[in-house]
Every structure is written in C-alpha cells, then in structure tokens.
Amino acid sequence: MSTSVTLLAGGVGGARLAHGLARALPDGGAPGTHGGLTCVVNVGDDTERHGLHVAPDLDTVMYTLAGLNDEERGWGLTGESYATLSQLERLGEDTWFTLGDKDLATHVVRTARLREGQPLSTVTAGLTASLGVAARLLPVTDDAVRTRITTPSGELEFQEYFVRRRHADAVLDLTFDGIDAARPAPGVLDALHGADLLVVAPSNPFLSVEPVLGVPGVREAVRAGGPRRVAVSPIVGGKALKGPAAQVLESLGHDVSALGVARLYTGLVDVMVIDTADADLAGAIEDLGFEVLVTDTVMGGPAGRERLARELLALA
Amino acid sequence: MSTSVTLLAGGVGGARLAHGLARALPDGGAPGTHGGLTCVVNVGDDTERHGLHVAPDLDTVMYTLAGLNDEERGWGLTGESYATLSQLERLGEDTWFTLGDKDLATHVVRTARLREGQPLSTVTAGLTASLGVAARLLPVTDDAVRTRITTPSGELEFQEYFVRRRHADAVLDLTFDGIDAARPAPGVLDALHGADLLVVAPSNPFLSVEPVLGVPGVREAVRAGGPRRVAVSPIVGGKALKGPAAQVLESLGHDVSALGVARLYTGLVDVMVIDTADADLAGAIEDLGFEVLVTDTVMGGPAGRERLARELLALA
Structure with missing residues (x-):
C-alpha cells in the first residue's frame, strides 16, 4: 500500500487509530516515497504541572505508537511507579494530576528543550525518535493554545x-x-494538502478536534484537502466510547449520535465512518451529503485498530 | 543549653555535623529565643541537570537533617528508585549525574519555584519546612556562584x-x-554576627568552605564574628574522611594534615578541633595562635555526631 495518510487526533481515540494506521502502513507509517503516516495532534490540553510542560494528547499518541501506553487505563505508560509524585506531595505540591516516574522524564526533557529554545515540533520529533516511533507526530502548532x-x-x-x-x-x-495568533507547526499544512487520505480521528469534536481545526489555516487546508477525507464518529450507539464527548455534545445543544457528529463535519470530510450499531443513521447522514462507511469502529486491541485502519485505507 | 550556632557547611561532613548539632540543641536546633542552629551552605556545586536546578550540598544537609539521607552512600535519599533516570536515558539524556525519583521531586519543585521568582533561600525554607527540618538552612547566597x-x-x-x-x-x-557579584542571602550576615558559636564544618576547605567565605561580606563577618569560632579539620591522620580534600590540598601545595588545614584558617577561627589521631600536631597548631581541641572527630552514626556537637557547644 502506498498512501500518505494524515490523521487529526486528540488523545485516546486518536492514539488508537494512529496505532492501527501505523500497523497497516509499510514501515510502521514511517514517512518516505511510499507515503507514510502524519499525526497532527491537539495541544489545547497542554498544561504546566510543577513547572513542567505536559502535553497529554501528544504523549498519549506517542506512547501508544511506541507500544508503551497503559492500554487498560488509557493514558500514561505501562509499569509506572509514582515515587516522584509522592515526594512532590510531601513537598507541598498539588498532585491531583497524576504523573508517573517514567512519564515525568518526558515532561522534564520536553521542558528543558523548550527552554533551550527548541520549538515543540522539534522536541516532539526528538522524543518520538528516541522511543522508536516511525510515524510522524506533529503538534498542530508550536504556539501556546x-x-x-x-x-x-x-x-x-x-x-x-x-x-x-x-x-x-x-x-x-x-x-x-491563543488560537487566533497560533500558526500551524512546520509540516502541518503540507501534510494536510499532500495527504492521499485525511482522517479525522474518533476524538472529541469540541475538546480535541476543534482546537486542531481552529488553528488559522488548518480548517481551510482540510476543506481544500486531499482526494479523500474521512471522519470516524466518536459516538457509538448514542454514547462516547471514552471521555465526555456525549455530555459535551448534549450540553452544547447537539444530537448525541453519529448523526450529530456528522452535522458538525459537514463540508469538512467526504466520508463518515460509523459503527454497525448506528447503521440506522446511515441514510440520514447520506442525506447530509456524506458517503457513509458502516463498520465495527470499536477498536479493542491492536488487531481491531489495524482492521479499521485497513478499511479506511481502502477508501483512499 | 541556650546557644545560637552558625555552621558553615559543604556536603557530607557539614551535613553530619549539622545533624549532631541539631540533635544536641533544644527543639532540633529550631530558631527561637533560646538560640538555634543556622547552616550556611555552599552553592558553588549547584548545577543544572535536564533543565532542573540541583543543589547537592543544600540537599545533603537538608536530607541528613530530615533523617532521609542514604547514610551508607553518603548522598541522596534512602529507598530511592531510578525509574525517571532510566527513562531520561532512553530519551537521549546524559545520565552520569545520578538522580533518584524522590530526589528529583526536590529539583522539580526548586526549579519551578525559582522560575516563579522565589529566591533560593525562600525555596530552601519551603523545602525544609515540608520535610520537617527544624534548623534553619541558608544558601550562602541567592545569586549564582x-x-x-x-x-x-x-x-x-x-x-x-x-x-x-x-x-x-x-x-x-x-x-x-559569579562570586564577586554575589550577595549574602538574607539572614546570612546576621547569623554570622549573632552566633554564640561559629563552626566551620569538616568540609573541603577549597571546594566547600572557600566558596562560602568568598561571598563578599562573609569572610569579614566570620573574622569579626561571635565570641567563639571553631573549625573541625576534615583531614584525619593525613587523609580525608570523604572526598578529594587530601588531593586538593596536596595539588595546591598545602600540607595534607590538620596542621595544613589550620594554616588555611589562621585569623578566621579561634579553636581548631582535630582528631586524636593527630594529637601530635596540637603543639604546632597552638604555635599558629589557635586553641586546640583534640577529640574523636570521626562521626560514625548519629550518636557520634551528637557527641562531637556537644563538645563543640561546650566551647561556647
């Protein structure tokens, strides 16, 4: 398969689909003449904890692609310990944001390199290379959002x-x-314009996808983008697989359904990918002007992710 | 005993004597109307590792006073793990400077608070309070040396x-x-001028004591200082108990002996405290104008430190 894929991603849902795509593409999605995988990731949830720059979505995607994430919990690294965190608590720090000892190394290194003047995209490239991640990971912007x-x-x-x-x-x-003044990180617009397949991950449309699309130039690039643009619904059977997508859709006045998600992505993508549980919504989504792919979108383990990824790649 | 003691200290030797003094004084050396213990500590060995401000001498004294130090190894905390350090190595960092997971919390917090604008002395006061250290710990300066x-x-x-x-x-x-432009941290000069007993710890005269004395105003305050000023020789039987004091004295052209150390402290302190192993040097040291106290200066465990401390306090 020789395809350039660009994935717009938030945390867990984006990480799982990124993992599936990396498995389905040659060389783990490494960029090359044959294409490859670029993940454009939300940074709106970045935060400073104990003076360290923490980038939860970037890290979830990075750890998942590196095969290091804690699958059961959905975030952080496997085999974590919390010696530093308990000591931070003893030193009077607020420790409601759980940071494992290994995870902390990422934030320490990121913070040091940012302070040395490296942009976040360069720091991210260094971290992913160290962890053996073949696919390309880009923060949507090097600026603070x-x-x-x-x-x-x-x-x-x-x-x-x-x-x-x-x-x-x-x-x-x-x-x-900060989003109005943010500029897409180097490589982001090229990855959107040059993609054979552009995928909006089953991430929270408001909390994860919107702060990616909202960086000036990104939404326009997606709208003008590649031959095939698809979005995977994060709502299955009226519920979010993970996180607060259902509540957020509801409290902002949207249908808590794959149809409600499709309405948000009208004009942005060509194909809506919905779960078999939502097959009855296919007609209504087609009426909005989408092609619809009905399949099993619940990515259990690595094999399930790869299967879904292969179905998406077949659309390209 | 109602005595104000000020200790000039480097790392391990300073930490052990500080511990003995804290045990010998009321309330663990807590400052009060009855006196108390103030440790004025070298910061010349401070360093930046992975973007974090590490203060090895301050931490050795702090951990020892808190009863948390690794006695066997002489530095760092007991029961340490190294999960963050191995991950830092995986991320491409140079990890020859060993940082334990718990120790790292100190550096993370210190760095964050320094970046927020707190001076090192304020940060140190916060850390020691969190760890239940009663005595007062002062970096000799808040400026970088x-x-x-x-x-x-x-x-x-x-x-x-x-x-x-x-x-x-x-x-x-x-x-x-940076030493010429450095100013004594708030409280340092008062602690030197107001001390009933001023003690130069058995720390390396060149690597630990000199960068304390060299901060403008400190040597002068010691010279003009309290009723009783004593120094404990870090050289016992022609050898350093720990670290490179012997080599440094030798390569800089000084006698590797308690007498050589005494010559360095002429005009600075009144009493030289030397080990029984060096009793034969007492006469020569007296000839330099010192009183000499010959005793067991090798502080094995907490009890030995406290015994030595009580002998020093008896000089006040």
Whole structure:
C-alpha cells in the first residue's frame, strides 16, 4: 500500500487509530516515497504541572505508537511507579494530576528543550525518535493554545475540568486561548494538502478536534484537502466510547449520535465512518451529503485498530 | 543549653555535623529565643541537570537533617528508585549525574519555584519546612556562584570534575564564577554576627568552605564574628574522611594534615578541633595562635555526631 495518510487526533481515540494506521502502513507509517503516516495532534490540553510542560494528547499518541501506553487505563505508560509524585506531595505540591516516574522524564526533557529554545515540533520529533516511533507526530502548532471550559461553576483550565473534576461539569462554552495568533507547526499544512487520505480521528469534536481545526489555516487546508477525507464518529450507539464527548455534545445543544457528529463535519470530510450499531443513521447522514462507511469502529486491541485502519485505507 | 550556632557547611561532613548539632540543641536546633542552629551552605556545586536546578550540598544537609539521607552512600535519599533516570536515558539524556525519583521531586519543585521568582533561600525554607527540618538552612547566597576546576585536562564544571570524573584529576586552580557579584542571602550576615558559636564544618576547605567565605561580606563577618569560632579539620591522620580534600590540598601545595588545614584558617577561627589521631600536631597548631581541641572527630552514626556537637557547644 502506498498512501500518505494524515490523521487529526486528540488523545485516546486518536492514539488508537494512529496505532492501527501505523500497523497497516509499510514501515510502521514511517514517512518516505511510499507515503507514510502524519499525526497532527491537539495541544489545547497542554498544561504546566510543577513547572513542567505536559502535553497529554501528544504523549498519549506517542506512547501508544511506541507500544508503551497503559492500554487498560488509557493514558500514561505501562509499569509506572509514582515515587516522584509522592515526594512532590510531601513537598507541598498539588498532585491531583497524576504523573508517573517514567512519564515525568518526558515532561522534564520536553521542558528543558523548550527552554533551550527548541520549538515543540522539534522536541516532539526528538522524543518520538528516541522511543522508536516511525510515524510522524506533529503538534498542530508550536504556539501556546489553551482550552478553557465555561461551566456552571465558572471558567476552568482544561485539565482542571478534565482530570481534577473528572469532566463532570456541564460544558456551556469553550475558548481556545491563543488560537487566533497560533500558526500551524512546520509540516502541518503540507501534510494536510499532500495527504492521499485525511482522517479525522474518533476524538472529541469540541475538546480535541476543534482546537486542531481552529488553528488559522488548518480548517481551510482540510476543506481544500486531499482526494479523500474521512471522519470516524466518536459516538457509538448514542454514547462516547471514552471521555465526555456525549455530555459535551448534549450540553452544547447537539444530537448525541453519529448523526450529530456528522452535522458538525459537514463540508469538512467526504466520508463518515460509523459503527454497525448506528447503521440506522446511515441514510440520514447520506442525506447530509456524506458517503457513509458502516463498520465495527470499536477498536479493542491492536488487531481491531489495524482492521479499521485497513478499511479506511481502502477508501483512499 | 541556650546557644545560637552558625555552621558553615559543604556536603557530607557539614551535613553530619549539622545533624549532631541539631540533635544536641533544644527543639532540633529550631530558631527561637533560646538560640538555634543556622547552616550556611555552599552553592558553588549547584548545577543544572535536564533543565532542573540541583543543589547537592543544600540537599545533603537538608536530607541528613530530615533523617532521609542514604547514610551508607553518603548522598541522596534512602529507598530511592531510578525509574525517571532510566527513562531520561532512553530519551537521549546524559545520565552520569545520578538522580533518584524522590530526589528529583526536590529539583522539580526548586526549579519551578525559582522560575516563579522565589529566591533560593525562600525555596530552601519551603523545602525544609515540608520535610520537617527544624534548623534553619541558608544558601550562602541567592545569586549564582559556580565552582570551576582547572585540571591538567582543562577547566571543568564542578560536577563534571566531582561526579563524572570521580574527582580523579589534579586540581591546579579553582574559580568561583559569579562570586564577586554575589550577595549574602538574607539572614546570612546576621547569623554570622549573632552566633554564640561559629563552626566551620569538616568540609573541603577549597571546594566547600572557600566558596562560602568568598561571598563578599562573609569572610569579614566570620573574622569579626561571635565570641567563639571553631573549625573541625576534615583531614584525619593525613587523609580525608570523604572526598578529594587530601588531593586538593596536596595539588595546591598545602600540607595534607590538620596542621595544613589550620594554616588555611589562621585569623578566621579561634579553636581548631582535630582528631586524636593527630594529637601530635596540637603543639604546632597552638604555635599558629589557635586553641586546640583534640577529640574523636570521626562521626560514625548519629550518636557520634551528637557527641562531637556537644563538645563543640561546650566551647561556647
């Protein structure tokens, strides 16, 4: 298969599909004359903890592609220990954001290299190379974009909403601080324009995909983009497989269904990929102007991810 | 006992005597109307590792006072693990400077608070309070002082000389970058002027004590200082108990003996404390104008440290 694939991704859903695509493509998706995989990843959930720059979505995709992620928990590394975190707590730090000892090395190195003046995309390239990730990982931007959530209890920093308060608050509004001034990271626009297949991952449309599309130039590049553009619905049978996508769609006044997701992606992609559980919505989604692929979109393990990836690649 | 004690300290020797003094004084040396213990600590061996500010001497004294230090090894914390360090290595970092997972928390917090604008002395006060250290720990200065070692192989950063090359190089010269512009940290001069007993720890005279004395105002304050000023020789029987004090004295042209150390401290302290093994040098040291206390200066465990501390306190 000789295909250039560009994936727009948030955290877990994006990481799993990235993993499937990397398995389905030659050389683990390494860029080359035969194509390859580029993941353009959300940075709106990046945060500073204990003075360290933490990039949860980039890391989830990176760890998953490296085969190091904790599959059961969905985030962080396997075989983690928490010696530093307990000591941080003893030293008076707020430790509701769980950082494992191995994970911490990523943040320490990232922070040091950013402070030395490397842009986030360069730092990310160095980290992925060290971990043996073949596919290309790009933060959507090297500039700071920070997602803020308006809830009935007030405005919250993203991780405050997501981790500390376990995304239990209704989401009344979203802002992406810094997004209007952000520039796509080097390689992002080329990856969008040059892709044979452009995939919007089954990530949260508002919390993960929107802060990627909102970086000036990105949405336009997707709209103008490659021969085939597909999106995988993160809503299956009216529920999110992981995270607060269902609540967010609902509280922002959208249908909590693959159809509701399709409406958000009208004009952006050509093909909506929905789960067999939602086969009855195929007609309504086609009526919006999409092609529809109905398949098993619940990516259990690596084999399931690869199967879904191969079905997407067949669309190219 | 109602005594204000100020200890000038480097790493291990300073830490052990600090521990003895804290045990011998009321309330673990907590400052109060009854006196207390203030440790004025070298920062010339501070270094930046992986973008984090590491202060080895401050930490050795802090961990020892907190009862958390690895007694056998002489540095770092007991029960350490190294998960972050191995991951740092995997990410391409140079890891010859060993940092344990718990120890790392100290450096992460210190770095974050320094970057927030807290001076090192304030950060140190926060860390020692969190670890339950009663005595007061002061970096000699909040400004950057960096010891550099001239060796036959060229000039080396201190930890490069000390840790990476295991202090095997001959020391031809020493410089303390930044020392001329450094100001004593808040509280340092008061602690020197107000002390009932001023103690120079059995630390390396050139590598540990000199970068403390060299901060403008400190040597003068010691010279003008309290009713009783004593120094404990780090050389016992012609050898250093720990570290390269013997080699450094020798390569800089000094006698490798308690007498050689006494010559360095002429005019600075009133009493030289030497080991029973060096009793034969007492006369020669007295001839230099010192009082001499001959006792067991090899501080084995906590009890030995406390015994030595009580003998010093009896001098006040």
